[in-house]
Amino acid sequence: xxxxxxxxxxxxxxxxxxxxxxxxxxxxxxxxxxxxxxxxxxxxxxxxxxxxxxxxxxxxxxxxxxxxxxxxxxxxxxxxxxxxxxxxxxxxxxxxxxxxxxxxxxxxxxxxxxxxx
Amino acid sequence: xxxxxxxxxxxxxxxxxxxxxxxxxxxxxxxxxxxxxxxxxxxxxxxxxxxxxxxxxxxxxxxxxxxxxxxxxxxxxxxxxxxxxxxxxxxxxxxxxxxxxxxxxxx
Numbered sequence: 001x002x003x004x005x006x007x008x009x010x011x012x013x014x015x016x017x018x019x020x021x022x023x024x025x026x027x028x029x030x031x032x033x034x035x036x037x038x039x040x041x042x043x044x045x046x047x048x049x050x051x052x053x054x055x056x057x058x059x060x061x062x063x064x065x066x067x068x069x070x071x072x073x074x075x076x077x078x079x080x081x082x083x084x085x086x087x088x089x090x091x092x093x094x095x096x097x098x099x100x101x102x103x104x105x106x107x108x109x110x111x112x113x114x115x116x117x
Numbered sequence: 118x119x120x121x122x123x124x125x126x127x128x129x130x131x132x133x134x135x136x137x138x139x140x141x142x143x144x145x146x147x148x149x150x151x152x153x154x155x156x157x158x159x160x161x162x163x164x165x166x167x168x169x170x171x172x173x174x175x176x177x178x179x180x181x182x183x184x185x186x187x188x189x190x191x192x193x194x195x196x197x198x199x200x201x202x203x204x205x206x207x208x209x210x211x212x213x214x215x216x217x218x219x220x221x222x223x224x
Binding site (some may be wrong): 004033035041042043044045048091093105106107108109110111 | 158160162163166202212217
């Protein structure tokens with residue numbers, strides 16, 4: 001596709017359940033970022049991939065959160081034992097390089113809205 | 118990591134020029150300054166990026182003084198559709214967003 005695609009657009013789950021959120025970046029973009037955004041707040045950085053490897057996962061809040069990008073393209077954010085506080089919009093972005101210095105433009109998807117009841 | 122400070126909110130009127138200033142006192146030598154715009158229920162959208170002096174594109178201008186400790190995003194002749202949250206980011210690979218500036222354009 002032309003832009004970053006995220007699925008599902010909306011997910012409602014119950015406390016304690018497992019959730020997977022998918023991100024399909026722009027073709028050829030080597031860098032991929034996950035953020036989460038709560039109402040009225042800026043996007044909170046979670047993890048950054050360069051290719052298949054996680055270059056920086058310092059933003060993952062705890063070990064219930066995990067992300068993979070096995071082939072250097074599509075990425076999945078996995079949340080175990082969901083809690084009500086995990087409710088937020090999860091944003092994915094990709095960029096052509098993501099290298100140091102000139103970060104280049106990040107292209108964001110529309111986000112996946114997660115609601116934990 | 119350079120911390121950024123922006124006004125929480127601003128109001129302006131259609132047709133006016135709007136300037137939003139961001140402070141980043143501990144910017145590092147290799148850091149670039151990037152601005153994003155976000156509408157409700159959408160992901161942020163890149164507006165402009167610069168390193169020093171002035172950068173201009175079809176949407177905005179970015180003014181950066183010689184000491185690079187601040188930057189100003191200038192939006193010429195705003196319209197109602199420019200109502201959004203504007204974020205100033207400074208850094209390298211780890212892209213950190215602050216709370217941004219909520220710009221409200223009035224008719």
